[in-house]
Amino acid sequence: MTTKVIDWLDERLGLQGIYSTVLDRKVPKVNWWFTLGSASLFLFAMQVLTGIFLTVYYVPSPDHAYDSIQFIMNGVPFGWLMRGIHHWGASLMVIFVFAHMLRTFFYGAYKYPRELTWLTGAVLLLATVGMGFTGYLLPWNQRAYWATTVGTQIAGKVPIIGPYITQVMRGGSDLSAVTLARFFSIHIWFLPAVIGAMIGVHMYLIIRLGIAGVPGKED
Amino acid sequence: MAKSPHLTRNEFVKTMLAVLGTVMGVVVGLPAVGYLVGPFLKVSSSDVWVPLGPLENYPVGTPPTLFSFTRTKVNGWERTTNSYGCYVYRETAAHTIVFSNVCTHLACRVKWEQADQMYHCPCHDAEFGPKGQIIQGPQTRPMDRYENKVENGTLMIHFTKG
Numbered sequence: 219m220t221t222k223v224i225d226w227l228d229e230r231l232g233l234q235g236i237y238s239t240v241l242d243r244k245v246p247k248v249n250w251w252f253t254l255g256s257a258s259l260f261l262f263a264m265q266v267l268t269g270i271f272l273t274v275y276y277v278p279s280p281d282h283a284y285d286s287i288q289f290i291m292n293g294v295p296f297g298w299l300m301r302g303i304h305h306w307g308a309s310l311m312v313i314f315v316f317a318h319m320l321r322t323f324f325y326g327a328y329k330y331p332r333e334l335t336w337l338t339g340a341v342l343l344l345a346t347v348g349m350g351f352t353g354y355l356l357p358w359n360q361r362a363y364w365a366t367t368v369g370t371q372i373a374g375k376v377p378i379i380g381p382y383i384t385q386v387m388r389g390g391s392d393l394s395a396v397t398l399a400r401f402f403s404i405h406i407w408f409l410p411a412v413i414g415a416m417i418g419v420h421m422y423l424i425i426r427l428g429i430a431g432v433p434g435k436e437d
Numbered sequence: 438m439a440k441s442p443h444l445t446r447n448e449f450v451k452t453m454l455a456v457l458g459t460v461m462g463v464v465v466g467l468p469a470v471g472y473l474v475g476p477f478l479k480v481s482s483s484d485v486w487v488p489l490g491p492l493e494n495y496p497v498g499t500p501p502t503l504f505s506f507t508r509t510k511v512n513g514w515e516r517t518t519n520s521y522g523c524y525v526y527r528e529t530a531a532h533t534i535v536f537s538n539v540c541t542h543l544a545c546r547v548k549w550e551q552a553d554q555m556y557h558c559p560c561h562d563a564e565f566g567p568k569g570q571i572i573q574g575p576q577t578r579p580m581d582r583y584e585n586k587v588e589n590g591t592l593m594i595h596f597t598k599g
Contacts, residue, residue, distance in 0.1 A: 271469065271472055271473075274472075274473065275513065275514075277514070282514055282515065285514035285515070286513070286514040288514065289513050289514040293476055293513065293514075294472055294475060294476050295468070295471040295472060295475035295476070296468035296469075296471050296472045296475070297472060299468055299472075300468075300469075300472055
């Protein structure tokens with residue numbers, strides 16, 4: 219019965235083809251450092267899921283942001299778990315994505331024909347850091363407020379256009395409700411869209427080109 | 438090759454993946470459901486006696502008096518203060534009726550019209566007599582009453598709204 223259903227679906231969807239293309243790829247003999255990409259992908263999936271759940275209660279307004287998070291932590295069953303996973307997963311993701319980049323760099327895996335995999339990966343690393351920066355403001359506590367004050371100030375040190383960058387990031391001359399709203403929007407819409415699209419290209423290239431193995435003596 | 442009675446490595450990995458995947462799905466899925474529905478499973482209702490001041494404030498023979506009060510409700514991370522109104526009608530020295538000013542038709546607020554000796558609802562012209570009885574209009578039941586009692590000379594009503 220199950221086989222029949224699977225066969226019926228497979229005939230129409232080509233599941234077997236997808237399965238063998240995606241999972242039964244030939245890979246060179248590699249080591250544990252090659253699991254960092256999959257780990258990053260898993261962490262991203264966790265961040266998306268827990269993030270979606272957090273938006274059920276979180277409100278991006280100075281009046282309610284802090285209180286709504288207190289409610290998630292103390293008033294909602296497993297709210298501490300959702301936020302805990304999102305909080306620690308965020309740090310882990312930055313670490314894993316960065317380590318993944320280092321592995322690719324030191325093994326020379328960015329070379330022909332994988333330049334575009336490397337470039338999309340660079341965008342993914344920057345977007346991940348951007349997620350960390352924008353997400354940091356959302357709790358709207360003292361640490362969030364001053365970290366963003368400093369962060370936007372640092373961006374203002376760019377020659378000539380610096381002050382404008384700071385103003386655009388903050389949505390005004392000071393941190394305000396506008397800043398919180400735009401950081402929230404970037405955090406849940408703009409950057410996830412960029413990351414999703416880039417992961418799509420990144421994965422396509424990995425499946426198309428395969429992965430580079432550990433470089434040998436003659437490489 | 439003869440079929441071995443033991444699991445092959447491939448079968449073992451697939452079985453373990455299925456088992457672990459199910460366990461992880463349950464471990465993550467159940468809290469997720471609790472997270473969404475949990476805070477709202479317990480019925481929150483307020484069941485308090487609201488004081489309306491000394492009973493002498495409402496002498497026999499005076500028209501029904503509007504008394505307004507507020508109740509604060511916590512909704513998640515927010516506190517909402519709702520105001521409520523009631524009409525106190527001292528029918529006799531020993532008997533007081535307290536009406537909710539919410540119209541029994543579609544929940545507008547009724548107002549006592551002294552000249553006409555009736556409660557009038559501005560929304561659909563529902564009319565109630567001094568004892569809350571239906572005079573005319575679209576409403577199907579008389580005005581709602583609060584249970585009341587007098588404690589140490591203070592009139593109190595039993596407020597049970599959720």
